[in-house]
Amino acid sequence: MYLKRIVVFLCVSFLALGSTGLATTLEDVKARGVLNCGISEGVPGFSIPDSSGRWVGFDVDMARAVAAAVLKDGEKIKFVSLASKQKIVAVSSGQVDLTSRTTTWTLKRDAKQGVDFTTIVFYDGQGFMIPKAMGVTSAKDLDGASVCVTAGTTSELNVADFARANNIKFEIVVFDGKKEALNAYASGRCDVFTTDISQLAALRSTLAKPADHLILPEVLSKEPLSPLVRHGDNQWKDIVTWVTNGLIAAEEHGITKANVLKIKETSKNPVVQRMLGKSGDTGSYLGLDKDWMVRAIQTVGNYGEIYQRHFGPDTQLNIPRGINNLWTKGGQHYALPIR
Numbered sequence: 547m548y549l550k551r552i553v554v555f556l557c558v559s560f561l562a563l564g565s566t567g568l569a570t571t572l573e574d575v576k577a578r579g580v581l582n583c584g585i586s587e588g589v590p591g592f593s594i595p596d597s598s599g600r601w602v603g604f605d606v607d608m609a610r611a612v613a614a615a616v617l618k619d620g621e622k623i624k625f626v627s628l629a630s631k632q633k634i635v636a637v638s639s640g641q642v643d644l645t646s647r648t649t650t651w652t653l654k655r656d657a658k659q660g661v662d663f664t665t666i667v668f669y670d671g672q673g674f675m676i677p678k679a680m681g682v683t684s685a686k687d688l689d690g691a692s693v694c695v696t697a698g699t700t701s702e703l704n705v706a707d708f709a710r711a712n713n714i715k716f717e718i719v720v721f722d723g724k725k726e727a728l729n730a731y732a733s734g735r736c737d738v739f740t741t742d743i744s745q746l747a748a749l750r751s752t753l754a755k756p757a758d759h760l761i762l763p764e765v766l767s768k769e770p771l772s773p774l775v776r777h778g779d780n781q782w783k784d785i786v787t788w789v790t791n792g793l794i795a796a797e798e799h800g801i802t803k804a805n806v807l808k809i810k811e812t813s814k815n816p817v818v819q820r821m822l823g824k825s826g827d828t829g830s831y832l833g834l835d836k837d838w839m840v841r842a843i844q845t846v847g848n849y850g851e852i853y854q855r856h857f858g859p860d861t862q863l864n865i866p867r868g869i870n871n872l873w874t875k876g877g878q879h880y881a882l883p884i885r
């Protein structure tokens with residue numbers, strides 16, 4: 547009798563756990579039918595709601611590619627706006643399935659904070675923005691300046707390192723969110739605003755008179771930005787890694803949003819055939835179907851198309867590809883082999 551009760555108890559507990567905590571992220575996302583993605587508080591170019599409230603931007607497209615590969619629809623995403631200090635814990639706690647939000651890959655975050663990084667999608671570096679009227683042309687001339695910065699960022703740590711290394715003193719003023727930090731700078735509370743240089747360009751464009759502000763030439767740090775996932779679910783990490791890597795591979799092979807279906811049918815290149823599911827079954831290694839990469843590319847285009855759409859010369863930001871170009875064109879992006 548007792549034994550029977552114990553068996554029933556164990557079975558019920560096991561089933562309960564199975565439906566709550568034991569499912570993999572892939573299973574959870576498929577069952578939910580929606581990808582939960584942590585995103586910024588709004589940075590032009592990277593992620594910002596458009597006039598109809600739909601999120602658009604470079605980081606948004608990286609996440610839509612994952613939704614297209616996994617859920618067969620790049621629109622099946624719920625974006626959760628996160629302040630910088632929330633971005634790690636939102637992933638480690640399972641509040642979101644991934645974060646695609648200007649997050650720098652660092653040792654401590656990777657090893658100690660319950661998250662894993664995937665693909666470096668943007669190589670950035672930290673910089674300083676000042677009002678032109680200050681008349682300063684180098685960060686080393688900023689001794690005694692007050693610096694506005696957002697809490698929970700690498701920016702907060704790097705600015706202190708920079709002061710120490712250059713034997714200068716800053717008054718570092720830390721704000722809970724980016725909005726507060728930027729407003730404080732705009733209203734003259736601080737002499738300097740600091741964050742990743744691409745974000746400085748993006749946020750400068752939102753100020754009342756962008757031309758009155760200067761981004762100083764110094765690059766304080768390396769900020770390799772990557773989508774992140776919860777530590778401990780290797781299959782999910784692989785999915786996000788290989789979808790984002792696949793967008794870079796697509797650019798290497800000249801596969802675009804417009805030509806992907808044609809290339810799938812006509813290409814004789816075995817590498818391309820494997821990537822697009824024409825031969826082999828690379829999707830099955832990830833728990834996905836054969837067309838995982840075709841859908842990702844159809845939805846957002848290749849890496850270069852995404853970059854052009856949000857940072858290219860036709861955009862307000864116009865951030866040169868530079869280090870974010872393909873390795874074959876002098877940049878850092880080098881796709882891993884899909885085989």
Ligand SMILES: N[C@@H](CCC(=O)N[C@@H](CS)C(=O)NCC(=O)O)C(=O)O
Nearest residue numbers: 586587588649650696699700724741
């Ligand atoms: N890459 C840095 C900083 C990135 C970052 O998120 N910066 C702040 C300050 S500008 C921010 O909140 N950005 C975007 C936003 O959510 O509005 C990091 O990973 O800590």
